[in-house]
Amino acid sequence: MGLPVSFEDIEKAEKNLAGKILRTPAIDAPSLGEALGVELSLKLESLQQTGSFKARGAYVKLASLSEEERARGVIAMSAGNHAQGVAYHATQLGIRSTIVMPAATPFTKVEKTRNFGATVVQHGATLAESREKVEELIAEHGYVLIHPYDDPLIIAGQGTAGLELMRDMPHLDTLVVPIGGGGLISGISIAAKHLNPAIEIVGVQTEQYPSMYEALRGLPPSSGGETLAEGIAVKTPGKLTIEICRALVEDIILVGEVEIERAVNGCAEHQNLVAEGAGAAGIAAILKAPERFAGRKVGTVICGGNIDQRMLATVLLRGLSRHGRLARLRIDISDQPGTLARVAAVIGGASANIVEVHHQRMFQDVPIKKAELEVLIETRNPDHVLEIVAALNEAGLKTRVMSNMAMEQAPL
Structure with missing residues (x-):
């Protein structure tokens, strides 16, 4: 018996899809690959008009609807990327669209979905709760459901990304693909295995949402919680996608929030590339299990770039702190004129830049003739931070590092 999609x-x-979406580039990523210890290629689905691969399946499904179905209007549940794909193509095709999104969906995804022409309803904490609202609205208005992943046409549409990747990068021996509901990895696996039966397909899920991992192993479901990779925070994978993944996916790696955050930061720092948490999940998997991919020719899909700007700024600043290029120091000083200037002179003399200063006098645990300074400084690396701390202590200014700085250089 064959698979549900061929x-x-x-x-x-x-x-x-010809002329309806961008044929996104697949590029070599030598800087990022060197940091990870692999020969790395990236399929940049983040460059799509809607910011993710979801535009592929959405168009294929919408274009298949009858005139009667189009007249009824369509509805979808989504944490953002499927929403934008459906909204964009529905508007282009003259179809009314309603999107139900979890209440905590990042603002940027909500606004972009509205800007593409959809009516947005925010409901529930998870996609499962959003699905309840979808069923209610279908019963009330007769909308046609555009499922985000468990539909043969959606899977086939997502599979075109794998088709393009394999044609552009036929030398790859491993593909690492994020998994939410499983539509992307299912389509890519079918395309890639047809063109190269020996290629290894490795999926990635978050530790908070290991739904496909558990489904394939017969484990009880445990998904839940907050994650930077909300685009793959899916509690229940599809029946069709489970079948395809069971047949074609060799392994699934579970990644934590630290790996996802570092992957987003690494894409920006090493590749000048903006990726959302789910979009960088493939990089996070390589970071989590470097020995598994060492020396291999690895391709992964940067499947989305719709990250909230505030969140991206926080990730980048935390990355600077983690690598000792942004450090917070706490300095005990005498509350006397000229002391602040003395601190600044020592830090400047050590070739560091002061970003901000907080001068604390009022806390009762500080002696009345003393004060505390919290100083945020830009530095070169962790060794430079230690040099500055030593210089301040040598000058009689008791100093300690408050930021969580990695003294051993991590790959990202």
Whole structure:
């Protein structure tokens, strides 16, 4: 018995998509790959008009609807990327769209979805709770459901990304693909295995949402919690996608929030590339298990770039702190004129830059003739931070590092 989606279905989807989406580039990433210890190639789905691969499956499904179905309007549940794909293509096709999104969906995804022409309803804490609202609205208005992953046409559409990647990078021996509901990895696996049966397919899920990992192993579901990778925070994978992943996916790696955060930071620092948490999940998997991928020719999909700007800023600042390029010092000083200038002179003399200063006099645990300074400084690396601390202590200014600085250089 064959799989529910064939390679021929993906080829047909590719023809339907011609001129409707961007044929995104697949690029070599030598700087990022060197940091990770692999020969790395990236498929940049973050460059799509809607910021993610979801535009592929959304168009293929929407274009298949009858006139009667189009007249009823469509509805989808989504944490953001599927929402934007459906909203964008529905508007282009003259179809009314309603999107139900979890209440905590990042602002940028909500606003972009509205800007693409959809009516947005925010409901529930999770996609499962959003699904309840979807069913209610379907019963009330007769909308046609555009499922985010458990639909053969959606899977075929997502598979075109793998088709393009394998044609552009036929030398790859491993593909690392993020998994939420499983539509992307299912489509990519079918395309990639057809073109190269020996290629290894490795999935990635977060430790908080290991739904496909558990489904394939017969484990009880445990998904829940906050994650930077909200785009793959799916509690229940699809029936079709479970079947395809069971047949074609060799392994699934679970990654934590630290790896995801470092992956987002690494994409920006090493590749000048903006990726959301789910979009950088493939990089996070390589970071989590470097020995598994060492020396291999690895391709991964940067499947989305729709990260909230405030969140991205926080990730980048935390990355600077982690690598000792931004450090917070606490300095005990005498509360006398000229002391602040003395501190600044020592830090400047050590070739560091002061970003901000907080001068604390009022706390009762500080002696009345003393004060505490909290100083945020820009530095070169962890060794430079220690040099500055030593210089301040030598000058009689008791100093300690408050930031969480990695004294051993991490790859990202």
